[in-house]
Amino acid sequence: MKRMNFWMGLVLFLFTSACSKSDPTSPDLPGALVTTHGTPDGAAVTKTIGTAGGSVTSTDGNFSITIPTGALAGDQEISVQPVMNQLPAGYGRAYRLSPHNIQFLQPVTVRFRYDENSIRNTVPELLGIAYQDGEGKWFHAGEPTLDRGSHMLSVATTHFSDWGYFPYFYIDPSEALVDPGAQLDLRVMATVPGNPDFVPLPGESPVLQPYQPDKSYLGAWSYSGDGSLKGNGNKAHYQAPNSAPRANPEAVSVAVKMQRKGQFLLISNITIRTEFHIDYMQVDETEMYAGGLNYPSRLWIYGSFGEDPGKEKRSVKINNTDVTVAFWTPGMIACDIPTAGPYASGVVAVSTKAATATKTLNEWLVNMYYDKVESPGGALTKKVKLILRFRGDADGFFKTGQVPMVTETNLHASSKGIIDMATGSFTNHVTMDGCGDYTVKWDAIHNLEVARKKNTEAGGLSGRVVNRSGGFDLKIRFIADDVLMTHRKFVDCHSGGSNDDVPDAIEIQGFHETVIPLRFSLSGSNASIKAGEMPLKTGTGVASGLYFDAPDYVPGNFTTRLHWDEARPKYE
Structure with a gap:
């Protein structure tokens, strides 16, 4: 059975005692x-x-x-x-x-x-x-x-x-939502050096990687529900009752002891599932057409649904239209859905003859802009507009114990890049090595569309999308080879020169494979993706064919910027 973690509360008992300096160098502790x-x-x-x-x-x-x-x-x-x-x-x-x-x-x-x-x-x-x-x-x-x-x-x-x-100390998980009869492991974690008298000293006491503390910090585990608990030291094993208990959620507790601060009771509330519901939804934009997997997009629905009642007794609908159920388990349902159209997103209804649960699968269209200034004043600036579509759930997230079936996915198939640049020209005089005038001129590019590619394909626009509790993490790649015609002219200080016409690529340099955080402003159907930008990069390089004397080169004139507008949800 799938396990899902929810939250619970904490009860506190406090007493005080003396304090002393801790030793953060114990060989038994993490770094x-x-x-x-x-x-x-x-x-x-x-x-x-x-x-x-x-x-x-x-x-x-x-x-x-x-x-x-x-x-x-x-x-x-x-x-x-x-x-x-x-x-x-x-x-x-x-x-x-x-x-x-x-x-x-x-x-x-x-x-x-x-x-x-x-x-x-x-x-x-x-x-x-x-x-x-x-x-x-x-x-x-x-x-x-x-x-x-x-x-x-x-x-x-x-x-x-x-x-x-x-x-300093915490119980993991803090809460859980589990099926009847499920089993769950709990543990206490710490981030402080191994001394119950710990006093943090600024600049001297490092935060430790989370670890399970020894028994000197911990008291007894306690549980009085309808299931069973075996607890010892920093860990415990919980067995849920086979049906909803009299008191739901059930509380599991453990005492944490710090000689100076006192004793505190950490409590994990464990709820036994009783309702048919949807916790979270995730869309896989991978578009699988191989090895028996044949779907334009796949919708993963996480929640509590009970055993599969059979094809004739259950359904999944988007905007009142049936979609194909690939498989149904008590904690997860997979459906094949279209990439676009009236039931590519909207209200998702999961139904059996006994119950129905609904949730909104939303869409956001993000306009993202890339500007790479390659000459002082910006006459030569590479520009790309990215139109990025995302489908997902802005309300809830994976519960502890739920295993995401998709760790990352492609960009939506309709995502694309558009290059729209006016003609530009810049001339610079060099007096040192290579004395002369260097002129670079770019031809205009009018609304050149660059299609989305899968991550397994080369060139174009591609991306990897990861669901986060407050939005999406995005990594992108973009390259359009030989789309910019450049004219490079050199006039020597004494005599002669050269003229070259060279095609150039436009790509999103400086942000390839960088995590771009797209975050929701709210939750639920009112959740827009907030406007934002990545840190401005300076000194990012001049246009090919331009040269500068070292004293004249100013890195601050050459910048690379990536920013995006707010994206309102399709269903508000």
Whole structure:
């Protein structure tokens, strides 16, 4: 049977005792946590703060920096940029504070607002704040101050970098949704050095890769439901009852002990399925036509459906039109659906004679723009507009225990690139090596359409799409060979010269295979894909045939930009 994890709550018992410094170098512990830096995940907020101090708050209101009077010697621009959270057990977004080389005359305060619903696998008293150095290593920022009333964590700092918050201890899974009779393994995870008296010291205490702590941290496991539980140390095995229990969900708990902070009870709520429902939907745009797999697109539906009642007793419809059911299991259904048309997306209804569940499979059309400036002033700029179609579910995500049948898929078949560029020309005089005038002229390109290709095919536009809880991760490739006719002229300072007509390729350089985060603004049928852009790249190269004297070359004149508009959902 498929297992699916939901959430549950936490009950807290607190007592205090003495504290002491921890030893993060135990040979039995994992190494320090090192990750890549997060990519932007929202609009930056920038303010000028002076000697009188001030504050900057992120656009989502969940992060702020407060600078007291006298912390700055003069006016300074301060920026807060949401980024993808690279902490494996972190919550919500991380935030980039810049400039990184700023010097404060006294500490400033960093604050996170935590969401009770998002930290259900731990308790607020076991939350820490971390920052990431330039090499990607994460450090505890110090002992955070907790304000339970306002759901705030805060810590003082004297430097800027990427910041996030995370649990010292947590139970995995925090909640589960399982079938009657199913089995589930639970475990306690930790990110702090192996010492119950742990006190985080800024710059000295690395965040550890999540590991299962030893028994010195843990008390007994507890369960009083209709199934069974065998718990020992950092792990437990749960057996669900064969029918819905009297109390549903059932609670499994374990005590976590920190000598200085106290004792806390982590609780995992396990719900036994009783309702026919859809959790999440995923579209495979791979278009399989080989090995007995013959479908234009495949819709995977995850949820609770019971045993297959037989072809005559069940159906899956999109916009009231039957689609072919490839197979039906209690936790997953696969259907063959068209790539376009009135039932390529819309309201999906899964029905048996006993029950019906519905959910919206939505569509978004994203306009993405690529601009590569290859001459000062931009007269020579390679331009590509990408029209990208996505189908998916903006409400819910895979539950723990549900196994995605598609880890990544192609771009939708109707996705395409359009090259539309005016003629351009630029001349540059060189006095050093190769003295002379270099002129490059580009012919215009009028609405040249470049079709989508599968990832197994060369050239054109191709992409890999991954479902995320808040949108899609996209990786793209684009190349159109010999579509740009360039005219390269050289006039020597003394005599002679050359003229060459050379076809050139247009491709999306600088962003091939880079994760492009497309994120929903909301959930459900009102979820648009938010407008965004990748970090601007500078010094990305001049047009072929142009040359500059070294003192005249200005990298900032040559930029590569990739950005996209907001995409409204088809069904609102």
